[in-house]
Amino acid sequence: MPVFASGVCHSVCVSEIVAVREEEEEETKKEEEEKSGRDNGSWKKIRERQDKDRGLSFTVSYVERCRQHRWRCAHVTFTCPQVALCHRWVNTIREQLAAISSRPTQLLVYINPYGGKRQAKRVYKQKVAPLFALAGIGTHVIVTEYANHARDHLREEAELKKYDGVVCVGGDGMFSELVHGLVWRTQKDGGVDVNRPEQTLIACSLRIGIIPAGSTDCICFATVGTNDPVTSALHIIVGDSQPMDVSSVHHDDTFLRYSVSLLGYGFYGDVLTDSERKRWMGPARYDLAGLKMFLTHHHYEGTVTYLPAGAGVGEPRDASRCRSGASVDQADSKEDSENADAGWRTIRGKFLAINAASMSCACPRSPKGLSPAAHLADGTADLILVRKCSRVNFLRHLLRHASKDDQFDLSFVEVHRVRRFRFTPRHCHSDSDSDLELDLLDGKRQIFGQICRDHPACGCAPAFSSWNCDGEILPHTAIDVRVHCQLIQLFARGIEEAAMFDELAPACSA
Numbered sequence: 001m002p003v004f005a006s007g008v009c010h011s012v013c014v015s016e017i018v019a020v021r022e023e024e025e026e027e028t029k030k031e032e033e034e035k036s037g038r039d040n041g042s043w044k045k046i047r048e049r050q051d052k053d054r055g056l057s058f059t060v061s062y063v064e065r066c067r068q069h070r071w072r073c074a075h076v077t078f079t080c081p082q083v084a085l086c087h088r089w090v091n092t093i094r095e096q097l098a099a100i101s102s103r104p105t106q107l108l109v110y111i112n113p114y115g116g117k118r119q120a121k122r123v124y125k126q127k128v129a130p131l132f133a134l135a136g137i138g139t140h141v142i143v144t145e146y147a148n149h150a151r152d153h154l155r156e157e158a159e160l161k162k163y164d165g166v167v168c169v170g171g172d173g174m175f176s177e178l179v180h181g182l183v184w185r186t187q188k189d190g191g192v193d194v195n196r197p198e199q200t201l202i203a204c205s206l207r208i209g210i211i212p213a214g215s216t217d218c219i220c221f222a223t224v225g226t227n228d229p230v231t232s233a234l235h236i237i238v239g240d241s242q243p244m245d246v247s248s249v250h251h252d253d254t255f256l257r258y259s260v261s262l263l264g265y266g267f268y269g270d271v272l273t274d275s276e277r278k279r280w281m282g283p284a285r286y287d288l289a290g291l292k293m294f295l296t297h298h299h300y301e302g303t304v305t306y307l308p309a310g311a312g313v314g315e316p317r318d319a320s321r322c323r324s325g326a327s328v329d330q331a332d333s334k335e336d337s338e339n340a341d342a343g344w345r346t347i348r349g350k351f352l353a354i355n356a357a358s359m360s361c362a363c364p365r366s367p368k369g370l371s372p373a374a375h376l377a378d379g380t381a382d383l384i385l386v387r388k389c390s391r392v393n394f395l396r397h398l399l400r401h402a403s404k405d406d407q408f409d410l411s412f413v414e415v416h417r418v419r420r421f422r423f424t425p426r427h428c429h430s431d432s433d434s435d436l437e438l439d440l441l442d443g444k445r446q447i448f449g450q451i452c453r454d455h456p457a458c459g460c461a462p463a464f465s466s467w468n469c470d471g472e473i474l475p476h477t478a479i480d481v482r483v484h485c486q487l488i489q490l491f492a493r494g495i496e497e498a499a500m501f502d503e504l505a506p507a508c509s510a
Protein backbone atom coordinates (compact mmCIF):
# COMPACT_ATOMS: atom_id res chain seq x y z
CA MET A 1 0.00 0.00 0.00
CA PRO A 2 2.22 2.92 -1.13
CA VAL A 3 0.67 6.29 -0.16
CA PHE A 4 2.07 9.72 0.55
CA ALA A 5 2.23 11.24 4.00
CA SER A 6 3.71 14.74 4.29
CA GLY A 7 5.30 14.27 0.86
CA VAL A 8 7.11 11.09 1.96
CA CYS A 9 6.27 7.73 0.35
CA HIS A 10 5.35 5.02 2.87
CA SER A 11 4.90 1.48 1.72
CA VAL A 12 3.02 -0.62 4.24
CA CYS A 13 2.13 -4.25 3.67
CA VAL A 14 -1.60 -4.68 4.40
CA SER A 15 -0.95 -7.91 6.28
CA GLU A 16 1.25 -5.93 8.67
CA ILE A 17 -1.22 -3.16 9.42
CA VAL A 18 -2.30 -3.18 13.06
CA ALA A 19 -5.14 -0.67 12.79
CA VAL A 20 -6.43 2.33 10.87
CA ARG A 21 -8.24 5.24 12.45
CA GLU A 22 -9.58 8.57 11.33
CA GLU A 23 -8.19 11.49 13.24
CA GLU A 24 -11.61 12.33 14.66
CA GLU A 25 -11.74 8.94 16.31
CA GLU A 26 -8.37 9.61 17.87
CA GLU A 27 -9.64 12.94 19.15
CA THR A 28 -12.60 11.21 20.76
CA LYS A 29 -10.27 8.68 22.35
CA LYS A 30 -8.02 11.46 23.55
CA GLU A 31 -10.95 13.25 25.16
CA GLU A 32 -12.09 10.01 26.78
CA GLU A 33 -8.63 9.41 28.15
CA GLU A 34 -8.37 12.94 29.46
CA LYS A 35 -11.72 12.49 31.18
CA SER A 36 -10.64 9.24 32.78
CA GLY A 37 -7.32 10.81 33.83
CA ARG A 38 -5.13 8.39 31.82
CA ASP A 39 -3.48 11.01 29.63
CA ASN A 40 0.21 10.36 29.13
CA GLY A 41 0.77 13.27 26.75
CA SER A 42 1.54 11.04 23.78
CA TRP A 43 -1.43 12.32 21.80
CA LYS A 44 -0.37 15.95 21.95
CA LYS A 45 1.38 16.11 18.61
CA ILE A 46 -1.45 14.44 16.78
CA ARG A 47 -3.97 16.79 18.37
CA GLU A 48 -2.14 19.95 17.41
CA ARG A 49 -1.89 18.82 13.84
CA GLN A 50 -5.42 17.55 13.76
CA ASP A 51 -7.10 20.79 14.79
CA LYS A 52 -6.46 22.16 11.35
CA ASP A 53 -6.94 18.89 9.46
CA ARG A 54 -10.03 17.55 11.29
CA GLY A 55 -11.74 14.87 9.24
CA LEU A 56 -9.15 15.05 6.49
CA SER A 57 -6.56 12.69 7.81
CA PHE A 58 -6.23 9.11 8.97
CA THR A 59 -3.54 7.23 10.86
CA VAL A 60 -2.26 3.79 9.98
CA SER A 61 -0.57 1.80 12.73
CA TYR A 62 1.71 -0.88 11.33
CA VAL A 63 4.57 -3.24 12.08
CA GLU A 64 8.02 -1.75 11.80
CA ARG A 65 11.08 -4.00 11.98
CA CYS A 66 13.92 -3.02 14.28
CA ARG A 67 17.23 -4.66 15.03
CA GLN A 68 17.55 -8.22 16.32
CA HIS A 69 14.13 -9.43 15.20
CA ARG A 70 12.27 -6.87 17.26
CA TRP A 71 9.06 -5.39 15.92
CA ARG A 72 7.40 -2.24 17.08
CA CYS A 73 4.12 -0.52 16.29
CA ALA A 74 4.74 2.60 14.22
CA HIS A 75 2.15 5.15 13.14
CA VAL A 76 1.89 7.25 10.03
CA THR A 77 -0.74 9.93 9.42
CA PHE A 78 -2.01 10.63 5.91
CA THR A 79 -3.88 13.75 4.90
CA CYS A 80 -6.47 13.80 2.11
CA PRO A 81 -7.82 16.74 0.12
CA GLN A 82 -11.44 15.66 0.77
CA VAL A 83 -13.22 14.09 3.73
CA ALA A 84 -14.96 11.57 1.45
CA LEU A 85 -11.63 10.33 0.14
CA CYS A 86 -10.37 9.93 3.67
CA HIS A 87 -13.44 7.80 4.56
CA ARG A 88 -12.89 5.67 1.48
CA TRP A 89 -9.30 5.00 2.40
CA VAL A 90 -10.21 4.05 5.94
CA ASN A 91 -13.11 1.82 4.92
CA THR A 92 -11.10 0.07 2.23
CA ILE A 93 -8.22 -0.68 4.58
CA ARG A 94 -10.66 -1.92 7.24
CA GLU A 95 -12.33 -4.22 4.73
CA GLN A 96 -8.98 -5.63 3.69
CA LEU A 97 -7.99 -6.25 7.29
CA ALA A 98 -11.32 -7.91 8.06
CA ALA A 99 -10.79 -10.23 5.07
CA ILE A 100 -7.62 -11.68 6.65
CA SER A 101 -9.20 -14.69 8.31
CA SER A 102 -6.01 -15.72 10.13
CA ARG A 103 -6.20 -12.68 12.42
CA PRO A 104 -7.63 -13.32 15.88
CA THR A 105 -10.55 -11.25 17.15
CA GLN A 106 -11.10 -12.92 20.55
CA LEU A 107 -8.32 -14.21 22.80
CA LEU A 108 -8.20 -16.01 26.11
CA VAL A 109 -5.24 -14.66 28.09
CA TYR A 110 -3.59 -16.28 31.12
CA ILE A 111 -1.14 -14.21 33.16
CA ASN A 112 1.29 -15.93 35.55
CA PRO A 113 2.13 -13.31 38.19
CA TYR A 114 4.67 -15.69 39.72
CA GLY A 115 7.09 -16.44 36.85
CA GLY A 116 10.39 -14.74 35.95
CA LYS A 117 10.84 -11.38 37.62
CA ARG A 118 7.15 -11.33 38.61
CA GLN A 119 6.42 -8.56 36.13
CA ALA A 120 3.85 -10.34 33.97
CA LYS A 121 0.84 -8.29 35.06
CA ARG A 122 2.64 -5.00 34.50
CA VAL A 123 4.05 -6.14 31.14
CA TYR A 124 0.60 -7.14 29.92
CA LYS A 125 -1.15 -4.00 31.13
CA GLN A 126 1.43 -1.51 29.89
CA LYS A 127 2.74 -3.07 26.69
CA VAL A 128 0.28 -5.62 25.37
CA ALA A 129 -3.30 -4.69 26.34
CA PRO A 130 -3.10 -1.27 24.58
CA LEU A 131 -1.97 -2.96 21.34
CA PHE A 132 -4.75 -5.56 21.47
CA ALA A 133 -7.25 -2.74 22.07
CA LEU A 134 -5.83 -0.73 19.16
CA ALA A 135 -6.19 -3.76 16.89
CA GLY A 136 -9.79 -4.29 18.05
CA ILE A 137 -9.06 -7.66 19.67
CA GLY A 138 -11.38 -8.66 22.52
CA THR A 139 -9.79 -10.46 25.45
CA HIS A 140 -10.81 -12.49 28.46
CA VAL A 141 -7.96 -12.20 30.97
CA ILE A 142 -7.31 -14.63 33.82
CA VAL A 143 -4.54 -13.97 36.33
CA THR A 144 -3.59 -17.41 37.62
CA GLU A 145 -3.86 -18.08 41.33
CA TYR A 146 -1.89 -21.31 41.59
CA ALA A 147 0.30 -23.63 39.52
CA ASN A 148 -1.71 -25.54 36.89
CA HIS A 149 -4.63 -23.11 37.16
CA ALA A 150 -4.39 -22.30 33.43
CA ARG A 151 -3.98 -25.98 32.47
CA ASP A 152 -7.00 -27.06 34.48
CA HIS A 153 -9.12 -24.15 33.27
CA LEU A 154 -8.36 -25.12 29.67
CA ARG A 155 -9.08 -28.78 30.38
CA GLU A 156 -12.31 -28.43 32.26
CA GLU A 157 -13.89 -25.01 31.95
CA ALA A 158 -12.80 -22.77 29.10
CA GLU A 159 -15.38 -22.27 26.34
CA LEU A 160 -12.83 -22.69 23.59
CA LYS A 161 -15.30 -22.09 20.77
CA LYS A 162 -15.48 -18.44 21.78
CA TYR A 163 -11.79 -17.83 21.05
CA ASP A 164 -9.39 -17.66 18.12
CA GLY A 165 -6.42 -18.38 20.31
CA VAL A 166 -5.02 -18.61 23.82
CA VAL A 167 -2.18 -16.48 25.12
CA CYS A 168 0.13 -16.95 28.08
CA VAL A 169 2.01 -14.15 29.76
CA GLY A 170 4.86 -15.97 31.47
CA GLY A 171 7.71 -18.35 30.74
CA ASP A 172 8.20 -21.81 29.31
CA GLY A 173 6.42 -23.38 32.29
CA MET A 174 3.34 -21.30 31.65
CA PHE A 175 3.43 -22.16 27.95
CA SER A 176 3.68 -25.80 28.97
CA GLU A 177 0.50 -25.43 31.03
CA LEU A 178 -1.37 -24.20 27.94
CA VAL A 179 0.02 -27.01 25.80
CA HIS A 180 -1.06 -29.60 28.37
CA GLY A 181 -4.53 -28.09 28.67
CA LEU A 182 -5.12 -27.82 24.92
CA VAL A 183 -3.60 -31.18 23.92
CA TRP A 184 -5.51 -32.98 26.68
CA ARG A 185 -8.79 -31.37 25.67
CA THR A 186 -8.25 -32.11 21.97
CA GLN A 187 -7.45 -35.78 22.63
CA LYS A 188 -10.40 -36.15 24.99
CA ASP A 189 -12.79 -34.64 22.43
CA GLY A 190 -11.33 -36.99 19.80
CA GLY A 191 -11.49 -40.11 22.02
CA VAL A 192 -7.70 -40.63 22.06
CA ASP A 193 -6.10 -42.60 24.91
CA VAL A 194 -3.05 -40.50 25.86
CA ASN A 195 -1.57 -43.27 28.02
CA ARG A 196 -0.62 -45.32 24.96
CA PRO A 197 2.74 -44.16 23.58
CA GLU A 198 1.92 -45.61 20.14
CA GLN A 199 -1.25 -43.59 19.78
CA THR A 200 -1.28 -40.91 17.07
CA LEU A 201 -2.39 -37.65 18.64
CA ILE A 202 -4.85 -35.18 17.10
CA ALA A 203 -3.39 -31.76 16.29
CA CYS A 204 -4.79 -28.80 18.24
CA SER A 205 -6.62 -26.19 16.22
CA LEU A 206 -6.36 -23.19 18.56
CA ARG A 207 -3.14 -21.23 18.24
CA ILE A 208 -1.07 -20.30 21.27
CA GLY A 209 0.58 -16.91 21.75
CA ILE A 210 3.44 -16.28 24.17
CA ILE A 211 4.11 -12.93 25.78
CA PRO A 212 7.52 -13.57 27.34
CA ALA A 213 7.67 -12.85 31.07
CA GLY A 214 9.54 -15.88 32.42
CA SER A 215 13.15 -16.79 33.17
CA THR A 216 14.34 -18.67 30.05
CA ASP A 217 11.53 -18.00 27.56
CA CYS A 218 13.24 -20.24 25.04
CA ILE A 219 10.07 -21.15 23.16
CA CYS A 220 9.38 -17.50 22.45
CA PHE A 221 13.01 -16.80 21.56
CA ALA A 222 13.29 -19.77 19.22
CA THR A 223 10.03 -19.04 17.39
CA VAL A 224 10.23 -15.25 17.16
CA GLY A 225 13.95 -14.48 17.49
CA THR A 226 13.70 -12.21 20.51
CA ASN A 227 12.07 -12.04 23.94
CA ASP A 228 10.13 -8.83 23.61
CA PRO A 229 6.46 -8.52 24.69
CA VAL A 230 5.61 -5.91 22.02
CA THR A 231 7.08 -8.05 19.22
CA SER A 232 5.11 -11.08 20.41
CA ALA A 233 1.88 -9.06 20.71
CA LEU A 234 2.33 -7.87 17.10
CA HIS A 235 2.87 -11.43 15.83
CA ILE A 236 -0.42 -12.34 17.52
CA ILE A 237 -2.25 -9.33 16.06
CA VAL A 238 -1.16 -9.99 12.46
CA GLY A 239 -2.27 -13.63 12.89
CA ASP A 240 1.00 -15.46 12.30
CA SER A 241 1.07 -19.26 12.42
CA GLN A 242 3.98 -21.52 13.25
CA PRO A 243 3.46 -25.26 13.65
CA MET A 244 5.47 -26.98 16.38
CA ASP A 245 6.46 -30.50 17.33
CA VAL A 246 5.49 -31.85 20.74
CA SER A 247 7.16 -34.85 22.40
CA SER A 248 5.09 -37.13 24.61
CA VAL A 249 6.84 -38.67 27.60
CA HIS A 250 5.65 -41.99 28.99
CA HIS A 251 6.76 -44.35 31.73
CA ASP A 252 5.58 -47.80 30.66
CA ASP A 253 1.98 -47.23 29.69
CA THR A 254 1.52 -44.14 31.81
CA PHE A 255 1.55 -40.70 30.28
CA LEU A 256 3.84 -38.32 32.19
CA ARG A 257 4.13 -35.01 30.31
CA TYR A 258 4.54 -33.28 26.96
CA SER A 259 7.74 -31.45 26.05
CA VAL A 260 8.35 -28.84 23.35
CA SER A 261 11.85 -27.65 24.18
CA LEU A 262 14.29 -29.54 26.41
CA LEU A 263 14.17 -32.95 28.01
CA GLY A 264 17.40 -33.03 30.01
CA TYR A 265 18.78 -35.69 32.37
CA GLY A 266 21.96 -35.20 34.38
CA PHE A 267 23.26 -31.63 34.20
CA TYR A 268 20.03 -29.84 33.23
CA GLY A 269 17.91 -32.02 35.50
CA ASP A 270 20.18 -31.28 38.46
CA VAL A 271 20.30 -27.57 37.62
CA LEU A 272 16.52 -27.45 37.62
CA THR A 273 16.16 -29.38 40.89
CA ASP A 274 18.61 -27.06 42.60
CA SER A 275 17.22 -23.89 41.03
CA GLU A 276 13.65 -24.57 42.18
CA ARG A 277 14.87 -24.12 45.78
CA LYS A 278 16.17 -20.70 44.75
CA ARG A 279 13.08 -19.46 42.90
CA TRP A 280 13.01 -16.32 45.04
CA MET A 281 16.14 -15.21 43.14
CA GLY A 282 14.23 -14.99 39.86
CA PRO A 283 16.04 -15.85 36.59
CA ALA A 284 19.48 -15.63 38.29
CA ARG A 285 18.65 -18.90 40.08
CA TYR A 286 19.66 -20.82 36.96
CA ASP A 287 23.11 -19.21 36.85
CA LEU A 288 23.86 -20.05 40.46
CA ALA A 289 22.47 -23.58 40.18
CA GLY A 290 24.34 -24.00 36.88
CA LEU A 291 27.64 -23.06 38.49
CA LYS A 292 26.98 -25.35 41.46
CA MET A 293 26.09 -28.33 39.30
CA PHE A 294 29.06 -27.71 37.03
CA LEU A 295 31.34 -27.91 40.08
CA THR A 296 29.49 -30.96 41.45
CA HIS A 297 30.19 -32.76 38.17
CA HIS A 298 27.96 -35.78 38.68
CA HIS A 299 27.67 -38.41 36.01
CA TYR A 300 24.93 -40.99 35.61
CA GLU A 301 24.88 -44.45 34.13
CA GLY A 302 22.21 -45.78 31.87
CA THR A 303 21.05 -47.08 28.53
CA VAL A 304 19.69 -44.94 25.72
CA THR A 305 17.87 -46.53 22.79
CA TYR A 306 16.69 -44.42 19.90
CA LEU A 307 14.98 -44.55 16.53
CA PRO A 308 16.99 -42.49 14.02
CA ALA A 309 15.02 -39.93 12.03
CA GLY A 310 16.18 -41.35 8.71
CA ALA A 311 16.64 -39.50 5.45
CA GLY A 312 15.06 -36.21 4.42
CA VAL A 313 15.20 -34.26 7.64
CA GLY A 314 18.83 -33.19 7.70
CA GLU A 315 21.45 -33.74 10.38
CA PRO A 316 21.96 -32.10 13.80
CA ARG A 317 25.33 -30.76 12.64
CA ASP A 318 24.06 -29.12 9.45
CA ALA A 319 25.08 -25.52 8.93
CA SER A 320 21.49 -24.57 8.02
CA ARG A 321 19.18 -23.10 10.65
CA CYS A 322 15.44 -23.33 11.21
CA ARG A 323 14.12 -20.11 9.69
CA SER A 324 10.73 -18.67 8.82
CA GLY A 325 9.08 -20.74 6.07
CA ALA A 326 11.95 -23.29 6.01
CA SER A 327 11.15 -26.14 3.64
CA VAL A 328 12.08 -28.93 6.05
CA ASP A 329 9.30 -27.84 8.40
CA GLN A 330 6.61 -29.08 6.07
CA ALA A 331 3.92 -31.58 6.76
CA ASP A 332 5.34 -34.01 4.19
CA SER A 333 8.11 -34.91 6.63
CA LYS A 334 5.33 -36.65 8.55
CA GLU A 335 5.44 -39.31 5.86
CA ASP A 336 8.96 -40.20 6.85
CA SER A 337 7.97 -40.74 10.44
CA GLU A 338 5.54 -43.45 9.41
CA ASN A 339 8.10 -45.11 7.14
CA ALA A 340 11.14 -44.86 9.38
CA ASP A 341 12.72 -48.28 9.12
CA ALA A 342 16.29 -47.55 10.13
CA GLY A 343 15.78 -49.60 13.30
CA TRP A 344 16.45 -48.94 16.96
CA ARG A 345 20.01 -48.35 18.19
CA THR A 346 21.38 -48.74 21.70
CA ILE A 347 24.06 -46.79 23.58
CA ARG A 348 25.17 -47.61 27.12
CA GLY A 349 27.48 -45.52 29.22
CA LYS A 350 28.19 -42.92 31.85
CA PHE A 351 26.80 -39.53 30.98
CA LEU A 352 27.13 -36.02 32.35
CA ALA A 353 24.08 -35.02 30.37
CA ILE A 354 21.46 -36.56 28.13
CA ASN A 355 19.50 -33.86 26.33
CA ALA A 356 16.71 -34.11 23.81
CA ALA A 357 15.88 -30.86 22.02
CA SER A 358 12.71 -30.84 19.90
CA MET A 359 13.76 -27.39 18.70
CA SER A 360 16.95 -25.34 18.95
CA CYS A 361 16.21 -24.14 22.54
CA ALA A 362 17.82 -20.82 21.63
CA CYS A 363 17.49 -18.31 24.44
CA PRO A 364 19.37 -15.21 25.61
CA ARG A 365 21.83 -17.42 27.56
CA SER A 366 22.59 -19.35 24.40
CA PRO A 367 21.42 -17.47 21.28
CA LYS A 368 22.13 -20.41 18.97
CA GLY A 369 20.67 -22.93 21.42
CA LEU A 370 21.34 -26.43 22.68
CA SER A 371 20.98 -27.81 19.17
CA PRO A 372 21.39 -24.96 16.67
CA ALA A 373 20.19 -26.91 13.61
CA ALA A 374 17.11 -28.48 15.24
CA HIS A 375 13.79 -27.68 13.58
CA LEU A 376 10.56 -26.50 15.11
CA ALA A 377 8.20 -28.63 13.09
CA ASP A 378 9.94 -31.57 11.39
CA GLY A 379 8.78 -34.39 13.68
CA THR A 380 12.25 -34.98 15.11
CA ALA A 381 14.34 -34.14 18.15
CA ASP A 382 18.11 -33.94 18.50
CA LEU A 383 19.41 -36.35 21.14
CA ILE A 384 22.65 -35.04 22.64
CA LEU A 385 24.77 -37.38 24.75
CA VAL A 386 27.60 -35.87 26.78
CA ARG A 387 29.72 -38.70 28.12
CA LYS A 388 31.64 -38.59 31.39
CA CYS A 389 34.66 -36.32 30.86
CA SER A 390 36.85 -33.93 32.83
CA ARG A 391 35.48 -30.67 34.23
CA VAL A 392 37.67 -28.74 31.81
CA ASN A 393 36.23 -30.60 28.84
CA PHE A 394 32.67 -30.19 30.08
CA LEU A 395 33.31 -26.47 30.47
CA ARG A 396 34.58 -26.34 26.88
CA HIS A 397 31.34 -27.96 25.76
CA LEU A 398 29.19 -25.56 27.82
CA LEU A 399 31.07 -22.45 26.73
CA ARG A 400 30.53 -23.35 23.09
CA HIS A 401 26.77 -22.84 23.58
CA ALA A 402 27.49 -19.16 23.80
CA SER A 403 30.17 -18.93 21.08
CA LYS A 404 30.44 -19.66 17.36
CA ASP A 405 32.26 -22.95 17.95
CA ASP A 406 30.49 -26.27 17.43
CA GLN A 407 29.50 -27.74 20.81
CA PHE A 408 29.22 -31.20 19.21
CA ASP A 409 32.74 -31.21 17.79
CA LEU A 410 34.20 -32.90 20.88
CA SER A 411 35.13 -36.57 21.29
CA PHE A 412 32.88 -37.06 24.36
CA VAL A 413 29.76 -35.54 22.73
CA GLU A 414 27.51 -37.26 20.21
CA VAL A 415 24.27 -36.09 18.68
CA HIS A 416 21.56 -37.97 16.78
CA ARG A 417 18.39 -36.80 15.08
CA VAL A 418 15.63 -39.08 16.37
CA ARG A 419 11.89 -39.68 16.25
CA ARG A 420 11.72 -41.72 19.46
CA PHE A 421 14.03 -42.62 22.30
CA ARG A 422 14.01 -44.44 25.61
CA PHE A 423 16.22 -44.11 28.65
CA THR A 424 16.77 -46.60 31.47
CA PRO A 425 19.06 -45.70 34.36
CA ARG A 426 21.46 -48.18 35.89
CA HIS A 427 21.74 -48.53 39.65
CA CYS A 428 25.02 -47.33 41.17
CA HIS A 429 25.11 -50.01 43.85
CA SER A 430 24.96 -52.87 41.38
CA ASP A 431 28.20 -54.91 41.38
CA SER A 432 27.27 -57.09 38.49
CA ASP A 433 27.65 -56.07 34.88
CA SER A 434 24.08 -56.92 34.14
CA ASP A 435 21.77 -53.97 33.77
CA LEU A 436 19.69 -53.61 36.85
CA GLU A 437 16.69 -51.89 35.42
CA LEU A 438 15.29 -49.46 37.86
CA ASP A 439 11.70 -49.32 36.91
CA LEU A 440 10.71 -50.99 40.16
CA LEU A 441 12.91 -48.76 42.24
CA ASP A 442 12.01 -45.61 40.39
CA GLY A 443 9.70 -44.41 43.11
CA LYS A 444 12.45 -44.80 45.71
CA ARG A 445 15.15 -43.08 43.71
CA GLN A 446 14.88 -39.86 45.69
CA ILE A 447 15.68 -41.76 48.88
CA PHE A 448 18.66 -43.58 47.35
CA GLY A 449 19.97 -40.36 45.87
CA GLN A 450 19.69 -38.68 49.24
CA ILE A 451 21.55 -41.45 51.05
CA CYS A 452 24.46 -41.15 48.63
CA ARG A 453 24.56 -37.38 48.81
CA ASP A 454 24.34 -37.33 52.59
CA HIS A 455 26.95 -40.02 53.22
CA PRO A 456 30.15 -39.07 51.47
CA ALA A 457 31.83 -41.95 53.25
CA CYS A 458 30.07 -44.41 50.94
CA GLY A 459 32.05 -42.80 48.13
CA CYS A 460 29.14 -43.10 45.81
CA ALA A 461 27.67 -40.29 43.78
CA PRO A 462 23.88 -40.19 43.53
CA ALA A 463 22.64 -42.94 41.25
CA PHE A 464 19.93 -40.90 39.65
CA SER A 465 19.36 -37.50 38.28
CA SER A 466 15.92 -36.20 37.32
CA TRP A 467 14.48 -35.30 33.95
CA ASN A 468 14.07 -31.60 33.31
CA CYS A 469 11.00 -31.48 31.05
CA ASP A 470 10.63 -27.88 29.79
CA GLY A 471 11.52 -26.67 33.27
CA GLU A 472 9.40 -29.18 35.24
CA ILE A 473 10.83 -32.17 37.10
CA LEU A 474 9.50 -35.57 36.00
CA PRO A 475 8.60 -38.15 38.66
CA HIS A 476 10.31 -41.04 36.80
CA THR A 477 13.77 -41.62 35.37
CA ALA A 478 12.93 -44.46 32.96
CA ILE A 479 11.09 -42.80 30.10
CA ASP A 480 9.83 -43.44 26.59
CA VAL A 481 9.71 -40.36 24.34
CA ARG A 482 8.01 -39.88 20.98
CA VAL A 483 7.99 -36.74 18.83
CA HIS A 484 4.59 -35.80 17.40
CA CYS A 485 5.03 -33.72 14.26
CA GLN A 486 3.28 -30.32 14.25
CA LEU A 487 0.88 -31.09 17.08
CA ILE A 488 0.38 -27.44 18.01
CA GLN A 489 0.35 -24.03 16.32
CA LEU A 490 1.82 -20.80 17.66
CA PHE A 491 1.16 -17.15 16.83
CA ALA A 492 4.66 -16.81 15.38
CA ARG A 493 6.38 -17.24 12.01
CA GLY A 494 9.78 -18.65 12.96
CA ILE A 495 12.92 -16.57 12.94
CA GLU A 496 13.00 -14.26 9.92
CA GLU A 497 16.12 -14.12 7.77
CA ALA A 498 18.41 -11.22 8.58
CA ALA A 499 17.63 -9.77 5.15
CA MET A 500 14.09 -8.99 6.38
CA PHE A 501 15.63 -6.56 8.81
CA ASP A 502 17.17 -3.43 7.40
CA GLU A 503 20.72 -3.09 8.69
CA LEU A 504 19.88 0.53 9.35
CA ALA A 505 16.68 -0.31 11.24
CA PRO A 506 16.26 1.79 14.34
CA ALA A 507 17.17 0.23 17.66
CA CYS A 508 13.66 0.09 19.13
CA SER A 509 13.12 1.58 22.52
CA ALA A 510 10.94 -0.36 24.95
Ligand SMILES: Nc1ncnc2c1ncn2[C@@H]1O[C@H](COP(=O)(O)OP(=O)(O)OP(=O)(O)O)[C@@H](O)[C@H]1O
Binding pocket: 112, 113, 114, 115, 116, 117, 143, 144, 145, 146, 147, 148, 149, 169, 170, 171, 172, 173, 174, 175, 177, 213, 214, 215, 216, 217, 218, 470, 471
Ligand atom coordinates in the same frame (compact mmCIF):
# COMPACT_ATOMS: atom_id res chain seq x y z
N1 LIG B 1 -0.35 -18.13 40.29
C1 LIG B 1 0.66 -19.00 40.34
N2 LIG B 1 1.30 -19.25 41.53
C2 LIG B 1 2.34 -20.11 41.59
N3 LIG B 1 2.83 -20.79 40.51
C3 LIG B 1 2.24 -20.56 39.33
C4 LIG B 1 1.14 -19.68 39.18
N4 LIG B 1 0.76 -19.67 37.87
C5 LIG B 1 1.59 -20.51 37.22
N5 LIG B 1 2.48 -21.04 38.08
C6 LIG B 1 3.63 -21.95 37.80
O1 LIG B 1 4.80 -21.15 37.82
C7 LIG B 1 5.86 -21.89 37.22
C8 LIG B 1 6.87 -21.00 36.55
O2 LIG B 1 6.25 -20.24 35.60
P1 LIG B 1 6.92 -19.67 34.28
O3 LIG B 1 7.33 -20.74 33.39
O4 LIG B 1 5.91 -18.70 33.76
O5 LIG B 1 8.21 -18.85 34.78
P2 LIG B 1 9.73 -19.27 34.93
O6 LIG B 1 9.87 -20.66 35.41
O7 LIG B 1 10.35 -18.18 35.72
O8 LIG B 1 10.27 -19.14 33.45
P3 LIG B 1 10.91 -20.23 32.43
O9 LIG B 1 10.00 -21.41 32.43
O10 LIG B 1 10.92 -19.50 31.12
O11 LIG B 1 12.28 -20.56 32.93
C9 LIG B 1 5.19 -22.85 36.27
O12 LIG B 1 5.49 -24.15 36.70
C10 LIG B 1 3.69 -22.58 36.44
O13 LIG B 1 2.96 -23.79 36.42
Ligand SMILES: CCCCCCCCCCCCC/C=C/[C@@H](O)[C@H](CO)NC(=O)CCCCC
Binding pocket: 171, 172, 173, 215, 216, 217, 218, 261, 262, 268, 271, 272, 286, 287, 290, 361, 363, 365, 366, 369, 370, 398, 399, 401, 402, 468, 469, 470, 471, 472
Ligand atom coordinates in the same frame (compact mmCIF):
# COMPACT_ATOMS: atom_id res chain seq x y z
C1 LIG C 1 29.48 -18.83 30.09
C2 LIG C 1 28.86 -20.14 30.30
C3 LIG C 1 27.88 -20.42 29.24
C4 LIG C 1 27.05 -21.57 29.65
C5 LIG C 1 26.02 -21.80 28.64
C6 LIG C 1 25.02 -22.75 29.19
C7 LIG C 1 24.11 -23.20 28.11
C8 LIG C 1 22.75 -22.70 28.34
C9 LIG C 1 21.79 -23.43 27.45
C10 LIG C 1 20.41 -23.09 27.87
C11 LIG C 1 19.47 -24.07 27.28
C12 LIG C 1 18.10 -23.80 27.78
C13 LIG C 1 17.22 -24.91 27.39
C14 LIG C 1 15.82 -24.61 27.82
C15 LIG C 1 15.26 -25.12 28.85
C16 LIG C 1 13.90 -24.75 29.27
O1 LIG C 1 12.99 -25.73 28.86
C17 LIG C 1 13.81 -24.64 30.79
C18 LIG C 1 12.50 -24.00 31.18
O2 LIG C 1 12.48 -22.68 30.81
N1 LIG C 1 14.88 -23.84 31.32
C19 LIG C 1 15.86 -24.38 32.03
O3 LIG C 1 15.86 -25.53 32.34
C20 LIG C 1 16.97 -23.44 32.48
C21 LIG C 1 18.31 -24.01 32.09
C22 LIG C 1 19.41 -23.05 32.44
C23 LIG C 1 20.74 -23.71 32.39
C24 LIG C 1 21.85 -22.81 32.81
Ligand SMILES: [Ca+2]
Binding pocket: 245, 357, 358, 359, 374, 375, 376, 377, 378, 379, 380, 381
Ligand atom coordinates in the same frame (compact mmCIF):
# COMPACT_ATOMS: atom_id res chain seq x y z
CA1 LIG D 1 11.70 -30.74 15.81
